[in-house]
Amino acid sequence: MPLIDVAGLERTFVVRRRAGFMRRSKSVVRAVQDLTFSIEAGEMVGYIGPNGAGKSTTIKMLTGILVPTSGELRVAGLEPSRQRTDLARRIGVVFGQRTTLWWDLPLRDSFELLQKIYRVPDQRFRENLDRFVELLDLGDQLDTPVRQLSLGQRMRGDITAALLHDPEILYLDEPTIGLDVVSKGRLREFLRALNAERGTTLLLTTHDLQDIEALCDRVIVIDHGTSVYDGTLAGLHAQGGSTRTLVVDLVDTGPPIDVPGAEVRKVEGPRQWLSFPADASAAPLVAAVASAYDVADLSIQEPDIEDVIRELYSHGA
Amino acid sequence: MADRLWRPVACYGDMVRLWIRAELSYPASFAMLVVGSMMINALDFVAIAIMFSSIDTLGGFGLREIALLYGATGVGIGVADTAIGSVERIGEFVRTGRLDQMLTKPVPLLVQVCSDRFTLRRLGRITQASVVLVWALPIVDWTPTRVLVAVVMLLSSSALFFGLFVLFSCVQFWTTDASEFANAFTYGGNTLTQYPLTVFPREVALALTFVLPIAFVNWYPCLYLLGRSDPNGLPDWLQFCSPLAAAAVITVALLVWRTGVRRYTSTGS
Structure with missing residues (x-):
């Protein structure tokens, strides 16, 4: 059975617009409709599409943040919105434009808090922390409050935070946004190693197509809330002529x-x-x-x- | 099952401990904030005391009796505000996307929201209310039952305010910015219950008993402590009903919270 299984997924939003003084008109927007795909354990998949195509809405449904309007959705055998906290233990999420870390606390405290939240055994926590700190070169920043970190340092901190509990799936929403070329390269290298060594499944949304070229064997393109292409990067080139x-x-x-x-x-x-x-x-x-x-x-x-x-x-x- | 109940509490404790440690790492600023908060709150009761320099009773109650009411509701809202005051910021969490982050963590959302940026600063309010309450204690003719009722009153009062904080913060799931609306009921309720209900029209007293049961925070148990019957003529057994009122408010609050979370529609990316 695939690790992520999506069939006929749909999510609508009711949008209210002002239509004159104190009057509102309602309209229904389909952010995601008739979306079907499945992802096997260990895959690295790029999930791309223009702004407003439904990428974030999909990720939010996959993580259990949003309840689907209709359709089938299974992640690691669980129904995300109903078994959200069980699922949370098995996934890691990085939203590139927001931090999961606590703004006023040093990185080290944030990590400790996450250890408690995820109930990571002490030894495993130390092993993971040491490894990620070394790989991502965060050693000097551990005692700095998050608000004083650079964007690149913060992103590495966020990625460490998302991986301390050994998730099977890592969702990355625009992980390289705003990073310089060197940081981007180092991050991609790290993600590749993570996938190779631990078999972590990666689902990546990005506007930076070099991320996709460097990391993903498979691309799903979404537009107007539905999948318009699902296959290899080479195939995408061929299809796009x-x-x-x-x-x-x-x-x-x-x-x-x-x-x-x-x-x-x-x-x-x-x-x-x-x-x-x-x-x-x-x-x-x-x-x-x-x-x-x-x-x-x-x-x-x-x-x-x-x-x-x-x-x-x-x-x- | 025991684990399901205990885990959130343990997690709340862990997070709170971390925030306290962070707060205490700046001891000077912490001390100043606590003192400041105590001074603001201290003036609050002084205003009532000054009023009593020109009157002897208010709605049939003396200064110490009013101090008893004041202290009981003050400790209640103080404990609730200290423990879960962050729930008021739910609208901010929705707007900034912080709520999305919390939804991807394996701890109940309410626990995360309530413990976020926990601060001991709010202890100022509890301290001040406790001082007023202790000053009022000699007015009560203490018996073992009255001690029990007093303890239960403080617990129920905290729990009831806890419920009100959660209940009215849920409005922000739909409006994202209406913390003032919640304040009208929580802090507003606190202000109302600082006075004997006899100063209000009977209809208000009934509404505060049966619609939004804030009167159970202090009014009914305090009537028992003072050995009085209800001036509005309601039955005496209501004086023991504070825990039931608290349980009812919390139940409604948790149901509305659950509905709010399920209806939550997040913000754009």
Whole structure:
């Protein structure tokens, strides 16, 4: 049985709008509708979509914060909203834009409080804390009140906080938002190691598609509250009709390069941009260009996944 | 089952201990806040005492008798406010998304909300009310039953205010910002019960008995302690009903709380 099982899930909100003095009009908004997917233990899944697509609403239902309007929902065999506190022991949640830590307390106190809340045995707690503090390089910050931490330090603190009780599932909502490149890289490395060593299942919502590329074998794209794509990242490229780009620097300025299987998109002096299908091999193309022209340099640009998804949305809508 | 009941209490204790430790790590600011809170509260009863320099009785009750009423309701709301005062901030928790965080923790939400940022600062109110209460004690002709009724009164009074705090804070699940509405009933109820109910019209006394049973916080048990019958003519057995009133209010409060949590719709991401 899958670890997360969602079938025909729906959640509606009643939205009241002002319609003149003291009058309100009501309308029903479907934040999530007819959503179906399942996730096996140990998977790392990217959950992406535009703002307002229903990502956060889904996560809130999966964690038991929101009660679904209708549909089936099982996480680790439990019904989240009814067995919320039982489920809470088995999941970790990180909301990137908010902290779970106590603002006025040093990190160490927050962690101790969480140990009590989750009833983590002393020895296990110390092992986990030591390990995460080392991996996430938090040693110097343990006695600093959370409000004095930098965003990156706070995020690492939040991730440690979400993992102290050895959850089977870790939900990450925009974990790298606002972090610098180095912090992002370190965080991704840490999450990969976590999945490899402990088999923790990861569900990640993000706007940073590099997070997805670095971490997720599988992507679920959601739009207007329902899943519009579920599969591999490569498949997403293919479906979105995405292309890769071969950048060719010729020795001299020349006419547009003419080779089969690629077309020239742009010419700028000796440099030319050729696009070709993302699922085609670059090797024959490179060989064809090199044999017919005097080439100074070559490079390949991977498709921008943002474009791919935009493409997908416009097809779906 | 025992575990289900004990665990939340133990968890509440753990969290409260941590907040106290954090608070005491700034001893000077803590001491100043407690003294300040005591001074504000002290002036409160002084105003009533000054009133008595020009009158002998109020609604048929003397100063010490009123001190008894004042002390009983003050200790009650003080204990409730100290123990679970944070429940008033539920609207803030909803707005800031803190409630979402709490909902992902394996401890009942009410325990987390009540213990969040626990502060001993509120002890000022209990101290002041206790002083007034102790000063009033000689007015009672003490018997073992009256001692028992007095102890039960203080427990029920705390419990009843606990229920009122929770009940009216729940409104914020729907409106997200109406802590003043809750204050009207909790602190308002406290102010009403600082005076003998005989100063109000009979209808008010009945409403405070049967609709919002705040009169059980001190009025009925104090009538027993003072050996009086109800001036409004209600039966004497009501004087022993404070624990029932507290239980009723808490039951309603917990039901409304549960409904509020289930209807909770969270905020945007």
